[in-house]
Structure formats: C-alpha cells, structure tokens
Amino acid sequence: MTKRLNINEIDENTEEWICKVQVVDKGHPRTTREGNNKYQLMILQDEKETQMQVIMHGTDVGHYANEFVPFQTYLLLGAFVSESIKTYGIPLHQFRWTIDKGTIVEPIDKVIPPEPPLLPPTLLKTTSFDSFDYQAIGFEFGTSQNIFTNSSSSYDQMEYPSIREGIINFRSDEIKPVLNTYTTKSTAATGSLLFVPFEEHIVPIVNIQQQSLGQVFHMQALLLISNETQKFRVLVCSDYKQVFPRIWTQRKFYCTTCRRPKKLTPRCQFQVTIKDDTGSTTAMISNKIGEELLSLTVAEIHDIRCIKKQLLSLLSVQHKLLGKTFTIQIKKLFAKNKDASSAKLVIMSITEIYITSNLPLPINAPTTPESSKRKLKQIMIKED
Numbered sequence: 001m002t003k004r005l006n007i008n009e010i011d012e013n014t015e016e017w018i019c020k021v022q023v024v025d026k027g028h029p030r031t032t033r034e035g036n037n038k039y040q041l042m043i044l045q046d047e048k049e050t051q052m053q054v055i056m057h058g059t060d061v062g063h064y065a066n067e068f069v070p071f072q073t074y075l076l077l078g079a080f081v082s083e084s085i086k087t088y089g090i091p092l093h094q095f096r097w098t099i100d101k102g103t104i105v106e107p108i109d110k111v112i113p114p115e116p117p118l119l120p121p122t123l124l125k126t127t128s129f130d131s132f133d134y135q136a137i138g139f140e141f142g143t144s145q146n147i148f149t150n151s152s153s154s155y156d157q158m159e160y161p162s163i164r165e166g167i168i169n170f171r172s173d174e175i176k177p178v179l180n181t182y183t184t185k186s187t188a189a190t191g192s193l194l195f196v197p198f199e200e201h202i203v204p205i206v207n208i209q210q211q212s213l214g215q216v217f218h219m220q221a222l223l224l225i226s227n228e229t230q231k232f233r234v235l236v237c238s239d240y241k242q243v244f245p246r247i248w249t250q251r252k253f254y255c256t257t258c259r260r261p262k263k264l265t266p267r268c269q270f271q272v273t274i275k276d277d278t279g280s281t282t283a284m285i286s287n288k289i290g291e292e293l294l295s296l297t298v299a300e301i302h303d304i305r306c307i308k309k310q311l312l313s314l315l316s317v318q319h320k321l322l323g324k325t326f327t328i329q330i331k332k333l334f335a336k337n338k339d340a341s342s343a344k345l346v347i348m349s350i351t352e353i354y355i356t357s358n359l360p361l362p363i364n365a366p367t368t369p370e371s372s373k374r375k376l377k378q379i380m381i382k383e384d
C-alpha cells in the first residue's frame with residue numbers, strides 16, 4: 001500500500017510513497033553547459049516546511065510546463081530519489097528528487113477524494129538557484145559523449161536500481177551450464193517454418209555499443225530469466241501507455257499527459273539476460289511477448305506478485321529456455337543510467353532456432369537428411 005510520507009521520511013530505498021508538497025520556487029528552464037540538454041530546477045516544501053530540490057530533464061521540462069505553479073499544492077508519487085551532489089557546496093537536502101513522466105503529479109484540486117491544499121509557507125527562504133547549479137558529470141547523463149549527444153529527445157527511459165541489481169546478482173553464476181547445448185528437434189515440415197538468412201545481420205553482444213540509438217538489429221543468443229527482484233509487471237496509464245516504473249499499487253490518478261483522471265493498469269514487463277559467446281547483457285520484454293514467454297497473463301502475474309506477494313514460479317520457463325538459442329530482434333534505446341555502456345535494449349521478437357544435428361536421435365524419431373540446416377520458427381512476435 002502506498003505510504004503518505006513527509007520529505008524527511010523518504011530516502012532512495014523508500015518504496016511507493018506519496019508526498020504532499022507545495023512549490024516554493026521554480027527556476028527557468030536552462031540548458032546544460034554542453035548545450036545539449038534542457039533541465040529545470042524547483043524547490044518543493046512539505047507540510048513540515050522541509051524543502052527539497054527537484055530537477056526535471058529534457059522533454060520532461062515541457063511535459064510539466066503547466067504544472068508546478070508556485071505556491072500550489074501537489075501530491076507526488078514515484079519521484080526518483082538520489083543523493084544530492086555535495087561537491088559544489090551544501091545542498092538543500094541530503095537527497096534530491098528527479099521528476100519525470102513516470103512520476104504521478106496530481107494538482108490538489110484534481111485529487112480524489114478531495115483534500116485541502118497546504119497552508120502558505122511561513123518562513124520564506126530565498127534560495128538562489130545559482131547556488132546549486134546543475135552538474136552533469138557522472139550523473140544521469142552518463143559519461144559517454146556518444147550516448148549523451150545522440151539522446152537529445154529520448155530522455156524518458158528511466159532505469160531503476162532494484163531491477164539492475166537483480167540482474168547483476170543473477171549473472172554471476174547461473175549462466176554457464178546452458179552454453180552451447182543445442183537441443184535436437186524434429187524438423188518435420190510445418191507451414192510456419194521460416195528460412196531467413198539472419199546470419200549476415202547478427203550482431204554479437206560485444207558489438208552492441210556500436211549500434212546507434214533507435215536501431216533495430218538481431219542477435220543469436222541464449223535467454224535467461226531471473227526471479228528475485230523482478231515484479232514482472234509495471235503500471236501504465238490506461239489511455240496513453242505512459243509507464244510509471246516506481247509505482248506498484250493500482251489506483252485512480254490524475255494523468256498529466258491525458259489531463260484527466262485515469263486508472264493505472266498493469267502491463268507485463270521484465271528483464272532477461274541475453275548471452276552469446278562474446279558476452280552478456282540485459283534486455284527488456286513487455287506486453288504479449290512477455291506474457292507468452294511466461295505463459296501467464298498480466299492479471300495472473302499481478303495476482304501472484306502484487307496480491308499474494310509471492311515469487312513467480314519460473315522453473316518451467318527456465319526449462320523451456322534451457323540450452324536453446326534464439327534469434328532475438330532488439331531495439332536499442334537510450335537509458336538514463338550512470339553506466340553509459342548499458343543502453344536499454346528492448347526485445348521486439350524472439351525466434352527459436354531449431355538446429356538439427358548428428359546427435360543420436362531417440363529410437364522411432366524421424367531422421368532428417370538435411371542435418372545441418374538451420375530452421376527458424378517464429379514463436380513470438382511483439383504486438384504493438
């Protein structure tokens with residue numbers, strides 16, 4: 001359940017909080033010193049008059065141009081909390097918040113059930129925005145100039161740490177046993193087999209960094225799926241499909257994109273590890289392709305993960321993936337992440353590769369003369 005908290009009760013590990021704040025100051029939109037990304041600073045204050053510095057980046061600035069009116073009250077859900085940068089003086093607060101399109105921002109007059117706005121501030125602090133100028137180095141923009149300059153308009157892909165850590169933990173030891181153990185399959189012809197010369201377009205994982213943002217490419221790799229820290233579903237606005245990655249409880253809310261009350265609805269979304277001979281990385285799967293892979297509907301996932309608070313039973317999925325190589329169609333998107341090397345990869349489709357080999361076949365199994373031909377069967381295609 002979502003907790004109603006004040007600024008001082010919230011840190012970067014607090015899950016699902018709502019904070020009632022009023023805008024004390026709102027700076028003009030600015031451009032970073034490098035001149036290639038917009039940002040805007042604000043100071044918000046809670047009912048205890050604790051103040052918090054808030055930053056918005058890129059397209060989020062325009063998205064909220066009509067919100068955060070000075071001295072108006074808002075309910076905030078799911079702002080991104082990070083430690084303040086202390087290199088350039090004493091920050092306003094130990095933490096600062098980043099507000100993006102994945103934050104729910106409800107003007108107090110749109111809140112259901114209705115509630116009163118905060119009283120006008122009693123101690124008006126004059127805090128100059130020049131005292132905490134924006135420092136790009138090593139923070140959200142990443143350190144790779146390539147990523148930074150290529151990403152001027154797609155700044156809304158927020159990585160969230162719990163997922164990232166989960167994948168890293170998982171990576172350490174569970175990968176090796178499934179390498180290069182192709183399964184022998186009957187290749188009895190069915191109409192759905194595709195013969196596609198994928199090989200010439202296959203990108204090894206080690207070369208992902210060279211792919212440009214927005215590019216779609218194919219990989220041939222193993223798929224691994226981990227359980228521990230993943231919720232396997234995110235909430236989206238029922239209309240616009242805006243994702244709210246830091247909110248877990250379904251509720252009605254005022255959507256700043258649709259500009260009217262909307263409902264948060266669940267969508268299947270999770271991360272998988274993809275691995276080939278050159279390395280491994282993580283990618284995101286969502287919607288129908290994810291539900292198909294898990295053999296679960298998003299409603300079932302929601303019930304297990306969010307109502308019963310259990311882990312998904314992934315054994316059968318892991319068994320299904322074990323030792324199989326897939327042709328994976330991937331789109332590379334910009335990730336808002338400290339680690340510039342980890343752009344966000346989104347899986348568009350997964351195609352299982354059936355490889356017939358000269359391994360001994362079970363008795364009575366049909367023998368296949370074209371023993372080395374690769375046959376591809378489209379098993380999952382992303383619906384969009």
Ligand SMILES: [Zn+2]
Nearest residue numbers: 237240255258
């Ligand atoms: Zn909406």
